[in-house]
Amino acid sequence: MNPKKVLILTYYWPPSGGSGVQRWVKFCKYLPDFGIEPIVLTVQNGTYPLLDTSLQNEVAHNLEVHKTNSIEPYHLFSKFTGKSVKQVSNPSNAFNTNGSWKQKLGVWLRSNFFIPDARLGWVPSARKKATEILEANDIDTVITTGPPNSTHLIGKYLKEKKSSLRWIMDMRDPWSQIFYNKSLPRVPLASHIDLHLETQCLKKANEVVVISNKMLKLQTKIVNRSYTVITNGFDHSDFTNTVESKSSDFFTIKYVGSMSINAIPHNFFKAISKLPAQLKSKLKIQFTGTYSSEIHSIINQYGVSELIEFQDYLPHLEAKKEMKNADLLLLTIPNTTDSEILTTGKIFDYIASQVPIICIGPLKGEAAFIIDEYQLGRTYDYDEVEALSKDLESAVNENNFPYQKWETDLQHHPFSRLSLTKVYANLVHNQA
Numbered sequence: 303m304n305p306k307k308v309l310i311l312t313y314y315w316p317p318s319g320g321s322g323v324q325r326w327v328k329f330c331k332y333l334p335d336f337g338i339e340p341i342v343l344t345v346q347n348g349t350y351p352l353l354d355t356s357l358q359n360e361v362a363h364n365l366e367v368h369k370t371n372s373i374e375p376y377h378l379f380s381k382f383t384g385k386s387v388k389q390v391s392n393p394s395n396a397f398n399t400n401g402s403w404k405q406k407l408g409v410w411l412r413s414n415f416f417i418p419d420a421r422l423g424w425v426p427s428a429r430k431k432a433t434e435i436l437e438a439n440d441i442d443t444v445i446t447t448g449p450p451n452s453t454h455l456i457g458k459y460l461k462e463k464k465s466s467l468r469w470i471m472d473m474r475d476p477w478s479q480i481f482y483n484k485s486l487p488r489v490p491l492a493s494h495i496d497l498h499l500e501t502q503c504l505k506k507a508n509e510v511v512v513i514s515n516k517m518l519k520l521q522t523k524i525v526n527r528s529y530t531v532i533t534n535g536f537d538h539s540d541f542t543n544t545v546e547s548k549s550s551d552f553f554t555i556k557y558v559g560s561m562s563i564n565a566i567p568h569n570f571f572k573a574i575s576k577l578p579a580q581l582k583s584k585l586k587i588q589f590t591g592t593y594s595s596e597i598h599s600i601i602n603q604y605g606v607s608e609l610i611e612f613q614d615y616l617p618h619l620e621a622k623k624e625m626k627n628a629d630l631l632l633l634t635i636p637n638t639t640d641s642e643i644l645t646t647g648k649i650f651d652y653i654a655s656q657v658p659i660i661c662i663g664p665l666k667g668e669a670a671f672i673i674d675e676y677q678l679g680r681t682y683d684y685d686e687v688e689a690l691s692k693d694l695e696s697a698v699n700e701n702n703f704p705y706q707k708w709e710t711d712l713q714h715h716p717f718s719r720l721s722l723t724k725v726y727a728n729l730v731h732n733q734a
Contacts, residue, residue, distance in 0.1 A: 305339040307439050308730055311432060311446045311453055313421055315344035316361060319354030319615065320560065321534070321647025322474055326447055327360050328537050328719040329726060334362075336727030341439065342367045343432055345424050349374045352560070352592065356617040370431045373423030375416060406487075413486040417495050418477065421450035428456050436460070436467070443730060447472040449480075454503045461506050470729070471507035474534070479520055481564065481638035501525055509729060514668045516643035532726055534647045536654035537719040538712035540622050552586035553698045555660070556628035558621050559648040563594040564636035567662040569684060571604040573691035581698050582609060590624055591615050625655035630679075630703060635663030637684050642667040650717050653678060658705040660690070677706030 310330065314323040330340045346369035361367070412420050435441065444467060446457035454471055461469045477500040478493070488496075504510060504525035511530045512518050518529045574587070587610045589597075601607045616624065625631060631652045635644050642664045649669055652659050659679035663669050670681035680703075682690045697703045713720050 303337070305334065305337050306443070306730065307339045307341060307441045308333075308443045308445060309432060309435055309439075309441050310340050310342045311344075311428060311444065311456055312342065313345050313348060313424060313448075313450050313453055314350070315342065315348075315367070316357040317353050317355045318348060318350040319352035319357065319618070320350075321651075322449070323354075323357065324537075324618065324647070325474060325534055326472075327357055328535075329723050330365060331360060331362065331537075332720050332723035333727060335720075336724055336731075338727055338730055340365065341435060341441070343428060343435060344369055345421075345428075346371045347374060348372065348421075348424075352615055354615075354617050356619060368431055368435060370424070370427035372421070372427065375412070375420050375423065410487045413488045414492040417492055418451040418455075418499055419449065422452045422455075425452055425455055425459075428453075429459050432456060432460055433463070436464075442466070443468045443470065445470045445472055445730075447474060448477070449475055451477045451500070454507075455499065458503050458506055461508075468508045469506070470509045470511060471503060472511045473517070473521070474513055476517060476520055476640070476643065478524070479640060481636055481640055481644070482562070484639060497524070511726075511729070514643055514645055516668045520640060520643050530729055532722055532729075533717060534645070534650050535717040535719045535722045536650040536712075536715075538654065538715070540619060540651075541626070541654045541712060553584050553630075553701065554586045554588065554628050555630045555632055556588045556590065556624055557632040557634070558590045558616075558624050558651075559646070560592040560615075561589075561594060561597065561634060562636055563596050564638050565634040566594065566597050566600055567632070567634045568600065568604075569682065569687045569690060570632065570634075570660070570662055571601055571606050572687050573694055574606045574609065575604045576687070576691045577695055577698070581695060582606075584698055585609055587611070588613065588624070588628075590621065622651055622655065625651060625657060628655075628657050629701065630697060631655065631657050631659050633659050633661040633663070633669065635661065635667060635669050637663075645669045645672065649673075653708075653715070653717055654712055656707055658703040660694075660703075676708075677704065680704055 310326060312326045333340050416422055444457055444460055446453045448454050457469045457471060461467055478497045509530060511532050512521055513533050515531055518531055521529055590613045592615055601610055633649055633652060635641050645668045659673055661669055661673055661681040663681060665681055665683050673679055673681055708715055712718055
């Protein structure tokens with residue numbers, strides 16, 4: 303039997319880096335195992351806040367990938383502000399209303415004229431090319447994945463053009479209710495248009511996939527329809543060749559990934575500051591990735607800057623080695639109105655690293671639920687300091703923290719990319 307062809311529309315694709323791009327790189331890696339042949343349509347000249355050329359090694363040589371050009375406003379914003387394209391397209395800067403008048407004006411224009419997002423310039427060429435691909439390959443199923451949510455507008459267009467087309471809308475984050483929208487200088491009309499576009503897409507899509515149960519509840523308030531939960535995950539093959547080389551001289555706590563200003567863990571730094579001097583001398587805290595610039599002043603505020611090392615974003619396989627070589631891994635959930643729905647992509651790689659997790663976030667949130675369900679560590683609320691400091695002191699002294707190791711092959715874990723791809727494949731094959 304010939305495999306079923308499916309068109310995947312995704313803005314983020316190698317050489318783009320970060321956790322968002324990995325979701326569909328990994329699904330495309332394993333979908334052929336379940337009788338599905340993915341065909342990818344992506345952007346030719348995308349502006350990416352992170353680059354990871356090593357992810358290109360994850361793309362099969364026989365995977366059909368099409369690329370079309372986009373009009374990218376971040377290039378203009380870069381020239382206007384005097385910053386690099388990488389800097390202005392990073393969420394920490396793209397949505398930051400602090401700084402010069404040029405920065406503030408740029409954010410205001412992005413918030414009110416580029417709806418739903420500044421990747422709208424890809425939509426025209428992608429619609430045309432997607433139409434050609436569908437006709438040439440007799441494809442009856444399309445999957446759009448966002449952010450950027452403008453990608454879903456392509457799916458809406460294709461569905462309206464051909465009603466028999468099966469459109470699966472893959473939502474890696476909320477759309478109108480994404481946490482940073484609440485801090486943007488949007489006028490009411492812009493917010494109304496954004497919500498209207500989201501509502502139209504949710505009503506027209508045949509299936510909508512969300513990444514958590516909390517997100518499902520949030521989306522149901524926008525459009526009450528059926529949703530399928532398929533979380534992010536980890537690729538078991540990324541962890542088979544990593545070697546633990548934990549330092550015997552220090553107790554190492556690591557954070558690996560990007561961090562927005564809302565995710566800076568004030569209570570973690572405050573808890574560290576309360577530790578006795580002899581314990582601080584045993585600690586090594588490493589932050590690897592991209593961070594809001596405000597983190598340095600906050601660290602100085604709590605007097606712990608000498609304990610913390612920073613290094614730049616690493617390719618994904620090197621980042622996973624960093625995770626495995628820690629004694630504790632720090633996870634922070636942005637402190638926002640809807641923080642309970644957030645998990646962050648890194649939690650799943652943290653799970654596969656089999657290192658205990660300190661999570662700073664809502665105690666009734668999705669991340670806390672996963673950590674409790676699988677006994678992966680502990681979650682502390684944003685203002686919880688004393689208990690965190692006490693547990694850190696115990697961990698450093700006794701090298702012990704609550705944790706239950708996964709004893710069987712990681713590929714059988716419910717959060718492995720292989721297991722999750724099987725769930726997605728069943729959804730694609732199910733024509734009901």
